[in-house]
Amino acid sequence: MFDPLKYRDVDPGFRVLMGPGPSDVSARVLQAMASPCIGHLDPAFLEIMDQTQQLLRHVFQTDNALTIPVSGTGSAGMEACFVNLVEPGDKVLVCVNGVFGTRMCDIVSRIGGELIRVDFPWGRAVDPQIVRQKASAARPRILALVHAETSTGACSPLAELSQVAREVDALFLVDMVTSLGGMPAGVAENKIDAAYSGTQKCLSCPPGLSPISMSPQALDKLKSRKRPVVSWYLDLSMVQSYWGKERKYHHTAPVNMMYGLREALRVIAEEGLEARFARHAVNHRALVAGVEAMGLSMLVPEKERLPMLNAICIPEGISDAGVRSALLKTYRIEIGAGLGELAGKVWRVGLMGASCTRGNVVLFLGALYSILNQMGAQVTPGALEAAGAVFDD
Numbered sequence: 515m516f517d518p519l520k521y522r523d524v525d526p527g528f529r530v531l532m533g534p535g536p537s538d539v540s541a542r543v544l545q546a547m548a549s550p551c552i553g554h555l556d557p558a559f560l561e562i563m564d565q566t567q568q569l570l571r572h573v574f575q576t577d578n579a580l581t582i583p584v585s586g587t588g589s590a591g592m593e594a595c596f597v598n599l600v601e602p603g604d605k606v607l608v609c610v611n612g613v614f615g616t617r618m619c620d621i622v623s624r625i626g627g628e629l630i631r632v633d634f635p636w637g638r639a640v641d642p643q644i645v646r647q648k649a650s651a652a653r654p655r656i657l658a659l660v661h662a663e664t665s666t667g668a669c670s671p672l673a674e675l676s677q678v679a680r681e682v683d684a685l686f687l688v689d690m691v692t693s694l695g696g697m698p699a700g701v702a703e704n705k706i707d708a709a710y711s712g713t714q715k716c717l718s719c720p721p722g723l724s725p726i727s728m729s730p731q732a733l734d735k736l737k738s739r740k741r742p743v744v745s746w747y748l749d750l751s752m753v754q755s756y757w758g759k760e761r762k763y764h765h766t767a768p769v770n771m772m773y774g775l776r777e778a779l780r781v782i783a784e785e786g787l788e789a790r791f792a793r794h795a796v797n798h799r800a801l802v803a804g805v806e807a808m809g810l811s812m813l814v815p816e817k818e819r820l821p822m823l824n825a826i827c828i829p830e831g832i833s834d835a836g837v838r839s840a841l842l843k844t845y846r847i848e849i850g851a852g853l854g855e856l857a858g859k860v861w862r863v864g865l866m867g868a869s870c871t872r873g874n875v876v877l878f879l880g881a882l883y884s885i886l887n888q889m890g891a892q893v894t895p896g897a898l899e900a901a902g903a904v905f906d907d
């Protein structure tokens with residue numbers, strides 16, 4: 515029998531979000547999202563849209579006119595960039611060093627692009643020298659890569675890869691879902707033609723929007739297409755008319771999500787990008803110092819590590835799921851499991867946005883030590899002291 519009374523109020527309980535996203539959302543952002551829903555063409559909302567665009571340009575570090583949040587999660591931004599810039603038969607070189615690079619390949623193939631896939635070991639950065647060789651032989655129209663591979667914790671060098679894209683006259687397309695707002699990724703400085711992100715990683719807003727930014731060169735490509743964009747919903751030439759002066763209805767903007775994103779971006783602007791990047795860097799170093807003091811090791815070599823996503827190798831004989839469920843049950847800490855070929859091999863510990871605090875570093879290290887110790891793993895005491903030494907430095 516259907517019993518409407520058995521459905522209670524939503525009450526997920528308290529969590530410390532230290533996985534690959536979503537990250538913790540501040541009370542300010544949640545409160546902004548609870549503001550009254552108004553029309554998506556209401557003058558008050560149009561002003562919120564304009565401000566959101568300005569704040570997005572600040573965090574992307576660009577003055578690109580086309581800088582907007584696409585309706586949908588990070589994958590919608592990924593799809594939007596490819597469907598708008600790739601026509602059937604266009605050569606697209608995709609660098610793959612983890613799960614999200616393979617997702618790019620899947621999208622390119624679905625829309626009939628000629629895929630040139632260049633693989634790198636998972637847990638390592640993309641090597642610009644190898645990309646240069648492949649790109650100068652293949653002459654792609656687009657060179658695409660994931661800046662911050664959330665599946666492995668590896669960071670690829672944007673400046674060098676941007677240089678390669680220019681040498682072969684390709685548009686430079688970059689996934690910034692995890693890096694945006696947590697480390698330098700400047701769209702203008704690195705001459706990026708198409709960048710996309712997601713709200714739930716270092717921006718610390720719930721999932722639901724995908725900020726993107728496109729250069730004038732990318733817009734030229736969009737304008738000179740021979741065929742219309744295959745996706746009606748993600749066709750930026752139409753979406754742009756809603757965000758631009760015409761204010762032409764395309765689809766109803768997710769009004770309350772926009773309130774949340776605007777507030778999250780305001781929080782970032784108040785902290786300042788440099789201070790925010792420094793906070794991510796120091797908490798990352800403290801976490802690594804603690805992990806290594808315990809006798810555990812990181813997947814990614816030091817110079818190629820991301821600050822906001824830390825892949826820790828699971829010690830021999832220790833239950834991957836057992837540790838994650840003990841962290842959740844006993845300490846309310848969520849961390850991520852390994853994905854794809856790293857499933858069962860690593861834990862992914864996020865330090866993203868509002869979740870990236872000294873308190874969370876200390877809590878996680880203490881909790882992990884205690885759980886591993888109880889499971890009979892060989893762990894050395896001293897993790898908190900090692901992390902503390904980084905904070906004191």
Ligand SMILES: *Cc1c(COP(=O)(O)O)cnc(C)c1O
Pocket residue numbers: 535587588589590592614660662663664665689690691692712721
């Ligand atoms: C999370 C993530 C995505 C996908 O975003 P969704 O919001 O899950 O659709 C794409 N790329 C990277 C690097 C990510 O971390």
